[in-house]
Amino acid sequence: MRIEVAAAGEYYADLGAADQLHEVKDLRPLLAAVCRERFRRIDRFTQLALLGSGHCVRDGRLPADTGLYISSGFGSIANTVNVQRQMFIDRRVPKPLTFINTLSNSAGYYVARNLGLTARNQFVSRDAAPLEAALQLATLDLVRGDIGQALVGVVDEASLPLDEHARRLGVGADVPLAEGSHWLLLRPAGASVPSATLAAVDTLADVAALSAWFARFDASPDARIWFADDVSPPARAACPMLERLEAALGVYRSRTAGAVLRYLSGTTGEELITVVEDDGRYHVMRFVGRL
Amino acid sequence: MDIEALKRELKTLVVEECDMDIGADEILDDEQLIGSDCRLGLDSLDALTISLAVKDRYGRHIDSGNETRAALTSINHLAAFITAE
Structure with a gap:
């Protein structure tokens, strides 16, 4: 089966190098343009997923049988670091929602809710080639006919401090870092005018x-x-x-x-x-x- | 701390911990906090979040018993629970 890219969209931000002054952008003002409702208690990873998917599905409407596949190299890394810090350094119980959001598949719940999707919803985390992992799952389900089309996103956030994040990525403090949420809408051939x-x-x-x-x-x-x-x-x-x-x-x-x-x-x-x-x-x- | 100052502080705590869009001063002292049928519409996860924040800040533990759980009924109840001997 030939699979075509029917639409694509993203959120991407250059963050500069870790040895420069920096801050990660507050995404909340951008969310209103792509979200049907105001989602409380979502973390930045989910915000990135909502932004990227919203920019891919510009009119906010997809058939309900659209499968949703999100992948990531690090997942909700900022939340995960916070929870570990609270538990093992501060010796405090983490906030319930901070803990829940360390399960990065909660981003899938919010994206599906925002776009009205009710079909398959999967999250896969793989350090190397996360997009490829999600595409392999999505194309398999498309070929099997389990879904009519697939919305595939790959999301990776940066966490502060950036020098710590640079070490996590295995690069020096002078290397420019970035974060992004990149999305593809895939359909069987002939269903649309593909890019x-x-x-x-x-x-x-x-x-x-x-x-x-x-x-x-x-x-x-x-x-x-x-x-x-x-x-x-x-x-x-x-x-x-x-x-x-x-x-x-x-x-x-x-x-x-x-x-x-x-x-x-x-x-x-x-x-x-x-x-x-x-x-x-x-x-x-x-x-x-x-x- | 006087009771009115405590109530203002608790309203701010609720708004910040529950990621609400309203101003802290918009919460009424006797307004119901938890439940889908009330204006604020906070849920069980909000209740748990508030309970942990109250324990962290005031050292008072809201457990699952009816008496302490009633502390989450309103800001008035929460303030009374914290200041009770």
């Missing part, structure tokens, strides 16, 4: 499998590649015909999704291939743009 086709989303066991994957299709001269993270030299050697897409994004776990959104906003038929290295294996995606 692109999701041609593949696969997990490959090693470099040999990566080379074999590239050999399966005839990459056009216009094909592009974007490395979500620094992949090893053998992986680069496996795909020498492709060029790196400079997406100008700060560092955060979901930045592959940020690159995909930038590609979708400007594609004129070329392909986008992403590769994320994950402890010796490789997560790959291939999008083919609409001519």
Whole structure:
């Protein structure tokens, strides 16, 4: 089954480097434009999910059989840090809702409620390639016919202090950081006028499998590649015909999704291939743009 | 602290802890706090949140017994519960 990207939307913010003065933006004033109601007691992770999904589903209406899939590298990390600090440093019982919001799938409840969705609602957290994890679940359900379409989002927030967050991401204090909430609405081919086709989303066991994957299709001269993270030299050697897409994004776990959104906003038929290295294996995606 | 100052403080606590959109001074002293049929419409999670905040700030534990649970009826009841000997 061919799966098409019917719509895309996001919230993205550059945060600068950890060694600069900074603050994360208050998102509450932005939420009124995308939310049907004022949601109390939601954390920033959920706010990001509501903003990104709202920007993807601009008229706020989707069929009820739309499956919802949210993924994240770190999940609700700011809340989780707060709860751990309260419990183990302050020796206090955490606030009930702070604790509940550490379960990042509560974001799925609020997004579904905001968009009136009642079908499948899943959350998956994976440190490497979180978007790919959600897309694999969503495309499986689409192919099986369990859902009519899929709203797929990947959300990663930054937590303060940023120098601590930079260490969590494994980068230096001088590296620009970012946060984002990137969303795709996927439908079976023919259901809409797509911006692109999701041609593949696969997990490959090693470099040999990566080379074999590239050999399966005839990459056009216009094909592009974007490395979500620094992949090893053998992986680069496996795909020498492709060029790196400079997406100008700060560092955060979901930045592959940020690159995909930038590609979708400007594609004129070329392909986008992403590769994320994950402890010796490789997560790959291939999008083919609409001519 | 006099009782009126305590009530003002409790109203602020309720608004902040429950992430409400109204001003603290809009809560009436005898207004029902918890329940979907009342204006404020706070729920059981709000009740638990207020209970923990009261314990943290005033050292008074609102348990599941009827007598102490009644403390969450209104700001008047909550203030009386905190100041009771």
